[in-house]
Amino acid sequence: MDNLTVAPGPGIPSGLTIPASELRERFARSSGPGGQGVNTTDSKVQLAVDLAELSVLTDTQRGRSIRNLGPRLDGTVLTVSVSTQRSQVRNRTEARQRLAELLRDALAPPPPRRRRTRPTRASERRRKASKMRRSELKANRRRPRL
Numbered sequence: 001m002d003n004l005t006v007a008p009g010p011g012i013p014s015g016l017t018i019p020a021s022e023l024r025e026r027f028a029r030s031s032g033p034g035g036q037g038v039n040t041t042d043s044k045v046q047l048a049v050d051l052a053e054l055s056v057l058t059d060t061q062r063g064r065s066i067r068n069l070g071p072r073l074d075g076t077v078l079t080v081s082v083s084t085q086r087s088q089v090r091n092r093t094e095a096r097q098r099l100a101e102l103l104r105d106a107l108a109p110p111p112p113r114r115r116r117t118r119p120t121r122a123s124e125r126r127r128k129a130s131k132m133r134r135s136e137l138k139a140n141r142r143r144p145r146l
Contacts, residue, residue, distance in 0.1 A: 003027060004049075006100045011107040016056050018103075024048045025092070030083035044083035045135070047095040052076035061107050068106040080103065 004023060006016040030044035051057070051065050051073070069078055080102065082095040119127075 004096055004100060006103050006107075009104045011106060011109050012104065013137070016103070016107075018049065018054065018056055022049060022054060025095075027088065030091075041088065043086060043088045043091055044081065044092040045088065045095045046079055047092075047099050048077050049099065050077050059075065059102040065103065065106040069102065073103070101111045 001020045001023065003020050004018040006012065006018070008015040017113060024047070026046040026048075027042035028044040029042055051062060051069070053076075054062065057065065065140065066073065066076060078099070080095050080099045082091045082098065085091045085094065
């Protein structure tokens with residue numbers, strides 16, 4: 001198994017290279033496509049990495065990734081399961097791509113806070129006109145008075 005390379009992005013300007021020794025790869029029988037070979041080959045791939053033990057992350061990156069990936073984690077272990085392809089080799093490649101993409105997105109810093117601004121006069125006029133049209137529509141649904 002080769003090292004996993006995460007492409008450069010926000011939060012990781014030079015990218016990351018996760019050593020193969022820190023990745024755990026397991027194989028299982030896939031329930032997906034495969035015809036007669038589905039019962040004989042272990043084509044499903046489960047690729048896992050423990051974010052708390054990952055040596056290439058700084059403390060800031062580790063905290064950010066655990067916080068952003070919280071619902072996907074089992075403790076501090078991030079697992080990706082792939083069984084979309086019939087071939088184990090293709091599933092391994094796709095699992096590595098998905099894991100790298102997840103880590104790249106999780107390591108991105110939060111966007112800057114939005115500065116509040118006042119609505120423009122035109123936007124307020126449009127909003128009030130819309131409310132007036134809606135009010136008239138509802139008023140026209142009522143029964144006429146005698």
